[in-house]
Amino acid sequence: MSSFYNGNIKLSIFGQSHSPAIGVVIDGIPAGEKFDEAALKEFVARRSASNNSLGTQRKEPDEIEILAGVANGNFCGAPFAAIIRNTNVKPGDYSEFSHKPRPGHADYTASVKYNGANDFSGGGHISGRLTAPLCIAGGIFKQLLEARGIYIGAHHERIGNITDTRFDPVNITKDTLDNLHRGELTTTDTDSQDKMRALIEAVRADKDSIGGVIECAALGVMPGLGEPMLDGLENRISRLIFAIPGVKGLEFGAGFDAALLRGSENNDPFTYKNGRVVTLTNNHGGILGGISSGMPIIFRTAFKPTPSIFKQQDTVDLLTKENTTLTIKGRHDPCIAVRALPCVEAAAAIALYDALLDNAKNNI
Ligand SMILES: Cc1cc2nc3c(=O)[nH]c(=O)nc-3n(C[C@H](O)[C@H](O)[C@H](O)COP(=O)(O)O)c2cc1C
Numbered sequence: 001m002s003s004f005y006n007g008n009i010k011l012s013i014f015g016q017s018h019s020p021a022i023g024v025v026i027d028g029i030p031a032g033e034k035f036d037e038a039a040l041k042e043f044v045a046r047r048s049a050s051n052n053s054l055g056t057q058r059k060e061p062d063e064i065e066i067l068a069g070v071a072n073g074n075f076c077g078a079p080f081a082a083i084i085r086n087t088n089v090k091p092g093d094y095s096e097f098s099h100k101p102r103p104g105h106a107d108y109t110a111s112v113k114y115n116g117a118n119d120f121s122g123g124g125h126i127s128g129r130l131t132a133p134l135c136i137a138g139g140i141f142k143q144l145l146e147a148r149g150i151y152i153g154a155h156h157e158r159i160g161n162i163t164d165t166r167f168d169p170v171n172i173t174k175d176t177l178d179n180l181h182r183g184e185l186t187t188t189d190t191d192s193q194d195k196m197r198a199l200i201e202a203v204r205a206d207k208d209s210i211g212g213v214i215e216c217a218a219l220g221v222m223p224g225l226g227e228p229m230l231d232g233l234e235n236r237i238s239r240l241i242f243a244i245p246g247v248k249g250l251e252f253g254a255g256f257d258a259a260l261l262r263g264s265e266n267n268d269p270f271t272y273k274n275g276r277v278v279t280l281t282n283n284h285g286g287i288l289g290g291i292s293s294g295m296p297i298i299f300r301t302a303f304k305p306t307p308s309i310f311k312q313q314d315t316v317d318l319l320t321k322e323n324t325t326l327t328i329k330g331r332h333d334p335c336i337a338v339r340a341l342p343c344v345e346a347a348a349a350i351a352l353y354d355a356l357l358d359n360a361k362n363n364i
Contacts, residue, residue, distance in 0.1 A: 001118075001125055003125065003130070003243075005239075005240070005243075005350070007236070007357075008354050008357035008358060008361065009026065009027070009028040009141075009353065009354045009357065010026070010027040011024060011025065011026045011027070011137050011350070012024065012025045013134060013137075015083075015125070015130065015133070016119045016121065016122070016124045016127070017086070017089075017121060017122025017123050017124060017125075017127035017130070018086060018089040018091050018094075018121040018122045019086060019119070020086065021083040021084060021085045022083065022086065022129060022130060022132060023067075023082055023133050023136075024080075024082060024133035024134070024137050025079055025080070025081045026069070026079065026080040026081075026137055026140070027079050027080075029069065029075040029077075029144075030075070030077075031074075031076055031077030032074055032075070032077075033074060033075045034073065034074055034143075034147070035070050035074055035140070036143055037066070037070075039139070039143060040064065040140060040143070043135065043138075043342060043346075044062060044064060044132060044135045044136055044139055045062065046135075046341070046342040047131065047132060047135050047339050047341075047343060048061075048062045048132075048339075049333070050062065051184075052184045052338060052339060053184060054184050054185070054197065054200050054333075054335065054338045055184075055338060055339050056331045056333045057331040058088055058090075058331040059088060060086070060088045062084050062132055063084065064082055064083075064084055064136060065082060065083050065085070067081040067082060068081040069081060080140070082136050084132050084133065089122065090330065090331070091121040091122070093122075093330030093331070094120050094121045094122060094123075095120070096326070097120050098111065099317055099319045100315050100316070100317055100318070100324060101315055101316070101318070102307055102308055102313075102326065103307065103314070103315055104304070104305075104308075106123065106126040106245075107120060107123075108318075110124070110126055111318065126245065127245065128245050128246065128333070128336065128340075130245075131244055131340070131343040131346075134243060134244070134343055135342050135343060137346065138343075138346020138348075138349045138350050139346060139349075141350050141352075141353035142345065142346070142349040144353055145349055145352060145353055145356075148220075148356070150219070150221055151174050151218070151219045152216065152219075152345045152349055152352070153176075153177030153180060153219075153345065154186065154214050154215060154216040154217070154341050154342075154344050154345050155167070155180055155186045155187050155188055155214070155215055155341075156185045156186055156187055156196060156212060156213075156214060156337060156338070156341065157212075157213045157214060158212055158213040159185070159200060159210060159211075159212040159335060159338075160196075160203075160210045160211065160212070162192060163192065164188050164189050164192040165188045165189050165192075166188075166215055167188070167215055169217075169281075169282035169283075169285065169295075169296055169298045170279075170280070170281060170282050170295070170296075172217055172298075173219065174219060176188075177217070177219070181193060184197070184338065185338060200334050200335045200338065201334075203305075203335070204334040206311075207309060207310035207311045208305075208309050209305040209306035209307075209309050209334050209335060209336075210334065210335050211303050211304050211305045211335070211336075212302075212335055212338070213300050213301065213302050213303070213337070214301045214337055214340060214341055215298070215299070215300045216299055216300075216301065216344050216348055217298050218286070218296065218348055218352055221286065221292045221296075221297055221352060222294060223277070223291075223292055223293055223294035224292065225292040225352070225355045225358075226287065226290045226291045226355050226358075227290055227291070227358065228289050229290060231290070231358075232287070232289070232290020233287045233290055233291065233292055233297070233352075234252055234290060235290065236351040236354060236355060237250075237252075237297075237299065237347065237351040237352075239351070240347035240348070241299075241301055241344065241347045241348075243347060244340055244343045244344065245336075246303045246304055246306070246336040246337075246340065247301055248302050248303065248304045249301070250299060250300070250301050251299065251300050252284075252285035252286075252287060252297075252298070252299045253282060253284045253286070253287070253298055253299075254266060254283035254284075255285075255300060258283060261283075266283050267283075268280060268282055268283055268284050268295075269281070276294070277294065278295060279293065282296060285298045285299060297348075297352075299348075301340075303336045303337040303340055304336070306333050306334060306335065306336050308328050308330070308332040309328065309332075310327070310332075311327075312325050312327045313326050313328075314326075
């Protein structure tokens with residue numbers, strides 16, 4: 001099992017949902033960069049179920065312990081390491097899944113791959129819990145990007161059939177991100193939150209779950225970041241977005257809707273504005289040929305409904321080799337997208353900072 005990102009930045013995420021701790025080791029944070037520990041803790045706390053009544057009943061303080069890589073308030077060049085201790089585990093809730101795999105979860109595929117030796121408790125390493133260390137890494141790179149005038153922010157664009165107004169892909173500013181309505185959900189509109197909340201509570205009462213879409217923007221990204229073909233910005237962002245469990249779709253700019261358009265509708269005309277080349281529309285989502293155009297980078301991530309639902313479901317018994325049914329007990333999020341929002345921002349921050357280091361390496 002490998003959860004290792006091997007770019008200019010190297011990062012390794014370790015731990016299991018019910019092991020003593022989960023954590024991350026990061027190589028490649030430039031020495032001397034300022035570290036704001038309070039801001040990091042605040043960012044990672046946005047993902048925590050403790051602060052969200054729409055999340056799982058598994059509430060944990062998610063206290064970050066920094067073990068290495070920081071001295072006198074700065075990153076010191078040594079590998080950075082941090083852990084979060086798992087304090088609220090109930091392994092008994094999961095023992096059945098080693099032979100009766102949950103539909104929609106990774107119990108079956110992991111059991112085949114690791115011959116049943118994988119840790120099934122809480123999903124083991126294949127768990128939404130492992131996005132906490134991803135958020136530690138992303139929270140750090142978000143800070144480093146902000147120091148360079150690059151801002152990342154996201155909102156819940158859709159929960160089930162309830163939609164929020166999308167970002168204006170041309171005129172979005174840092175103020176737009178600062179003025180998002182932030183609560184247990186984050187939206188551009190005031191009234192969509194209440195409707196989304198009501199829907200999530202209704203599916204939870206119905207022992208079910210619901211999917212959602214998170215729209216993310218990165219502002220202030222200079223033109224010329226990213227490489228064509230295999231190391232394009234879309235490739236790099238995608239790789240990190242798909243590290244988040246539950247992601248099933250990703251679109252940049254106009255995305256799938258671009259397939260419905262003519263070139264004359266989809267092309268974004270260039271123009272000069274205050275001496276800078278900009279585009280009048282932004283169907284390209286800020287990326288052309290894998291390289292940033294200088295326009296806002298906009299992408300949307302689709303999350304499936306949480307697989308662990310409390311309705312009875314059909315499954316198989318891998319021991320008896322018979323068809324059977326499963327009724328899941330325990331504690332689960334009714335909607336993954338709710339708490340995944342900072343995870344999306346984190347993934348974008350890691351990808352963009354990694355791409356910045358390309359240009360530094362090549363003296364661009
Ligand atoms: C923040 C977050 C919380 C999650 N919470 C749950 C949960 O409570 N129950 C569950 O079955 N899946 C949950 N998931 C999703 C599963 O981890 C995921 O569906 C599973 O690992 C299989 O991976 P896949 O959906 O990417 O194929 C969560 C994911 C995230 C990002």
